[in-house]
Amino acid sequence: MAGDSASAAAAPHDGGPETAVVGSVRLAITVAARAALFALLGMLAWALLPFALGWIPTTVMTGSMEPRISAGDVVIARPIAIGTASLGHVLLVEDPDHSNKLRLHRYVEDTPDGRLILRGDANQANDSSPVAPEAVHGVAVLRVPYVGLPVVWIAEKNWGNLAALFVAVSALTVAAAAGSSAAPRDGGAPAQPDAARDARQTPHRHIPTTRRAVRRRARAAARRTTTVRTLLCLASLPVLITPQLLMAAPAHAAFSAAAPTQAGSFAASSKYDCLSPTVRDNPTLFYAFNEVSGPEAVDGSGNKLDGTLSGAVERVSGSCAGDSPALVLGGSSGVVSSPQLLNAPDTFSVEIWFRTTPGVTAGGRLLGFGNAQSGLSTLSDRHLYLTDTGGIGFGAATRNGNSQQYKAAGITSPGSYNDGQWHLATATMSSAGSVLYVDGVRVAANTGLVAERPYSGYWRVGYDSMDFDKNRDWPGASTDSFFGGSVDNAAVYPVALTASQVQAHHTAGR
Structure with a gap:
């Protein structure tokens, strides 16, 4: 009778249909959160790794190049030799109208004295000030959408969006780490492996378990949980600190537009765009x-x-x-x-x-x-x-x-x-x-x-x-x-x- 009572008492703790559903939902949330975090990290890698090659990652601050390039995009510029820029290319240059700032516009024509005339794709007219060939930093070759939006929000003092981003990343981090350990049972002891639980429920079989073994398993599970959570927290740090890093770099200063920009939308892309020249002279x-x-x-x-x-x-x-x-x-x-x-x-x-x-x-x-x-x-x-x-x-x-x-x-x-x-x-x-x-x-x-x-x-x-x-x-x-x-x-x-x-x-x- 005592054995039957013990079995009955233990039954509520054993996994049933309700527990399995909760576990499946919990696992799905964890997987989705981790996937979202690593997707963000992948986009950041695309934006920052070219820097190791000497290329220039730059945050776009205005919509003067819409619809192809929008405010909040990060554009990678490849340095080129002086005088080698080609008509139609998108160039990163020193802003001729504002000191210590940069401009990202398309090279459309030359002046008689050899300077470059640029124009934003969304602008109605060419830029008013030409650019000297030696002021060209590079030609834009890669676009990573949305990654620089926090930089734009900081410049605009849009603290609401920044706070929402912080909360979202924090929630993803917590959700990604939450599923790294099983729910405690029986007063805080970690869940036993399925094989051990099945064996325990099998009649006439004794599985010796000492208190020391239970504590050892609990400590091991806690260490695994702490390790996973620490790694996920560290992985999310670049998402939070990248805006500050981008703002601190001189090459990522704001871009100016020479004329009012047309309304545009973020040109969402399923891949990272190579910025080739636009089609010229209205072909059939x-x-x-x-x-x-x-x-x-x-x-x-x-x-x-x-x-x-x-x-x-x-x-x-x-x-x-x-x-x-x-x-x-x-x-x-x-x-x-x-x-x-x-x-x-x-x-x-x-x-x-x-x-x-x-x-x-x-x-x-x-x-x-x-x-x-x-x-x-x-x-x-x-x-x-x-x-x-x-x-x-x-x-x-x-x-x-x-x-x-x-x-x-x-x-x-x-x-x-x-x-x-x-x-x-x-x-x-x-x-x-x-x-x-x-x-x-x-x-x-x-x-x-x-x-x-x-x-x-x-x-x-x-x-x-x-x-x-x-x-x-x-x-x-x-x-x-x-x-x-x-x-x-x-x-x-x-x-x-x-x-x-x-x-x-x-x-x-x-």
């Missing part, structure tokens, strides 16, 4: 090929003409500090096509960066217009192509005299560019004729070369028919319709670009 379509994967080429022009990749196409990833991503076409089936029928333009510009595969001398079509979205077009012109000798050609269908018949006409470069290096090919056309540029330099022109054949079709990168009425009449036309090599920043503009615009595109780089 612009394929930067920056996507990580998938069959889509996002149109950067804002016209929603997203392209489709097909065939032997390979994406090449880039880095924030080096080359931008690009697309490799296999030379046998790789192509990118625009999504919908468009009218063939009479005034336009086509432009593409390309690099031939070392050892491959065959030419191919780089970028042009055709009446088929896939396969070979029966009508195609207004195209840039690489000849088998490495030259660049540009061709369009013009009237054959006063008749309704058309002929293939074009211009070609005198030089060869199948050298395995990146080159920028640009062609412009208007009623004044056509001009061909390579690497920002005019290499050929023809005032009589105008597009006169009207039809509807698609813009395609890397492949389409090089025949004209079943003959290869284009000047220097390649024997291969596919281009084998790398391409990047394929663009079509609704105007004939000026020589200075083409040169600026080349200077800005990929």
Whole structure:
């Protein structure tokens, strides 16, 4: 009877359904809290570790670069040599209007005396004061969202948000540490292992347990609890002290905007952004090929003409500090096509960066217009192509005299560019004729070369028919319709670009 009474008395302490539910909820809260803390630490690491490389983490204080960069973001700037900044890049410079402050704006043009003119993406006008080349601290290459918000709140004396942050981090720390030990039982003794408890409940089995063993287990559990809580508290300290560290560093001072900023929102991102140059001069379509994967080429022009990749196409990833991503076409089936029928333009510009595969001398079509979205077009012109000798050609269908018949006409470069290096090919056309540029330099022109054949079709990168009425009449036309090599920043503009615009595109780089 005594044994039965003991068993009955012990029963309430044994784990039941209610205890299991409470334990599961407690475990879920602990795991979620720890995950949140370590996510914060990961973002802080992204913001601070580049400092070890000599790069400059900087807290953005205003919205003059919205929507891409918002107040509270931390931007990493990579130092560059004096005079090497490129148009279109976001630069960290000494503020020309306020001593001991910095400015983070985009480099948009030069003054006649060689100084840099900047502009905030959200501003209506260029900054009023140009910047000397030696005042450039670096080029922005990485953005970590939200991490610098406490710095902004301190500058604004927004103590409410700071207090809420402190409470939130403290609560996460407590929640993360709370589940590191089991709930005490029987007057403070730690919970016994499940195996020991099951054995204790098994009839006719005796598990010897001394007071010394119980105390030893209790002390071990307490040490584990203390260790976990100490580590979590230490892990949360950077979240609380980083704002003070960022505020103390001169490179993290406030940024000024030259004009009132437009209203914007925090551009939440699922990844940390590399800050590449913006699309310039309002193209009809612009394929930067920056996507990580998938069959889509996002149109950067804002016209929603997203392209489709097909065939032997390979994406090449880039880095924030080096080359931008690009697309490799296999030379046998790789192509990118625009999504919908468009009218063939009479005034336009086509432009593409390309690099031939070392050892491959065959030419191919780089970028042009055709009446088929896939396969070979029966009508195609207004195209840039690489000849088998490495030259660049540009061709369009013009009237054959006063008749309704058309002929293939074009211009070609005198030089060869199948050298395995990146080159920028640009062609412009208007009623004044056509001009061909390579690497920002005019290499050929023809005032009589105008597009006169009207039809509807698609813009395609890397492949389409090089025949004209079943003959290869284009000047220097390649024997291969596919281009084998790398391409990047394929663009079509609704105007004939000026020589200075083409040169600026080349200077800005990929």
